[in-house]
Every structure is written in C-alpha cells, then in structure tokens.
Amino acid sequence: AQKITQTQPGMFVQEKEAVTLDCTYDTSDPSYGLFWYKQPSSGEMIFLIYQGSYDQQNATEGRYSLNFQKARKSANLVISASQLGDSAMYFCAMREMDTDKLIFGTGTRLQVFP
Amino acid sequence: EAQVTQNPRYLITVTGKKLTVTCSQNMNHEYMSWYRQDPGLGLRQIYYSMNVEVTDKGDVPEGYKVSRKEKRNFPLILESPSPNQTSLYFCASSGTGGRINQPQHFGDGTRLSIL
Numbered sequence: 520a521q522k523i524t525q526t527q528p529g530m531f532v533q534e535k536e537a538v539t540l541d542c543t544y545d546t547s548d549p550s551y552g553l554f555w556y557k558q559p560s561s562g563e564m565i566f567l568i569y570q571g572s573y574d575q576q577n578a579t580e581g582r583y584s585l586n587f588q589k590a591r592k593s594a595n596l597v598i599s600a601s602q603l604g605d606s607a608m609y610f611c612a613m614r615e616m617d618t619d620k621l622i623f624g625t626g627t628r629l630q631v632f633p
Numbered sequence: 634e635a636q637v638t639q640n641p642r643y644l645i646t647v648t649g650k651k652l653t654v655t656c657s658q659n660m661n662h663e664y665m666s667w668y669r670q671d672p673g674l675g676l677r678q679i680y681y682s683m684n685v686e687v688t689d690k691g692d693v694p695e696g697y698k699v700s701r702k703e704k705r706n707f708p709l710i711l712e713s714p715s716p717n718q719t720s721l722y723f724c725a726s727s728g729t730g731g732r733i734n735q736p737q738h739f740g741d742g743t744r745l746s747i748l
Contacts, residue, residue, distance in 0.1 A: 523675075525675075550733065551733060552733035552734050554736055554737075556739075562721070562741065562742050563739065563741055563742070564676075564723060564725075564737075564739035566736040566737070566738075569734055569736060571733065571734055610675060610676065612676075614733045615733070616732065616733050619664070619681065619683060619689075619732070620678055620681065620691060620692070621666065621678055621681075621737060622678070622692075623668075623675040623676040623677070624675055625673060625674060625675040626675050
C-alpha cells in the first residue's frame, strides 16, 4: 500500500547550517512522483521541490535539494544555509501514476534559531 | 494571478447543519482535490477529480460529497456535519500534462469547527 513516513516530528537547526529532513515511502508502482511542501505558521502550503521515480539526478531548487535513494525508498530534503524564515512545517508527499492519489506524510516541524 | 480560492476561510457551525465549502481555480487545471489536515496526521485526501464529471474517493471520504460540474469549481459538501469533521481543509489543483510531476497548487485553507 502507498505510504509516506516522516520519522522526525521536530528538528532544530542553527541559522546558516544545513539540515536534512527525512522521508521514506512505500509503493509498488514503478512510476511515481515525490514532492516536498512547506507550511509556515500562516497556514498556506508552498511547493518546494519535485523528484520523479525515473529521474537520474537528484532534484535541486535553490537552497533545496532532494537526496533521492530509490533502492532505499527514501527522498530526504536537504536545506542548505538555513534561514530564520525556513522555520515551518515540512511535508513529504507521493503521487502514483496508477491511482492519481496524493499521499502526505505527517510532517516535520523545523525550527531555525539564531 | 493564478490561484485557488476557497470560501469561507473560517466557519463555526452546529452538528447536522448542511454546509458547502467552495473551491475555484483560474488555471484551467484538470485535477482538483480536497484534503483535511489534522494534528499528527498530516494531510489526508478526501476526494479528487481528474476532470469534469469525474470524481474518485481519497482515503477519508466518509461524510463528504463533491461534485465537478465545471472545470474551475470543486465544492465540498458536508450533508450532516459532525464534530469529528472539525479540521483544516485545503482545496488544491494541478494540470495533468505529465500527470505525476505536476505539483498541487493549494488554496489558503478553510478552518471548520463543528459544535
């Protein structure tokens, strides 16, 4: 069954440091997409980065990169040079080609301190 | 401006009183979806629609109805709301070109309290 697991309920990181947020997934569909979203305290959902199951290279978007290890079924988000504005809830999500459903993990709350 | 618009943003109501949360997108997206967000559970998909007149159940459809009569609108209907439907609701849309690589565009959310 399709499933996303985020094992870190909360993470702390100092400003300017890098941080990795973990995400593992489970699917039997060979074709799928993985997404990361940011939810600040204001509540909106902001799309950060996408990785396709057939993509050969890890996705990057500015300070965000995705450490995609297909054999281990993990898609960790790496935020480099953390900023205070990165403090938010982060969700990993997966969409399968077969079902078109989008499944979210339970999220990781990141706190960046000065 | 490209956006997904939900109304109302906040609603407090009572058990059993039918309510509708509207959702509209101006991006000509085929795919639309409703989610509820609860503490510790993340976002869970309620219903989704691949196109006009095509809807499918997500993971938590019980107690909800949807319709997709027009491409831009995807209302969520609670025929007889109950307190366990108190939650934060999001509507989202995406294009289907390339399908799985299309990120969802989210509305600002509707905070629903059912007493």
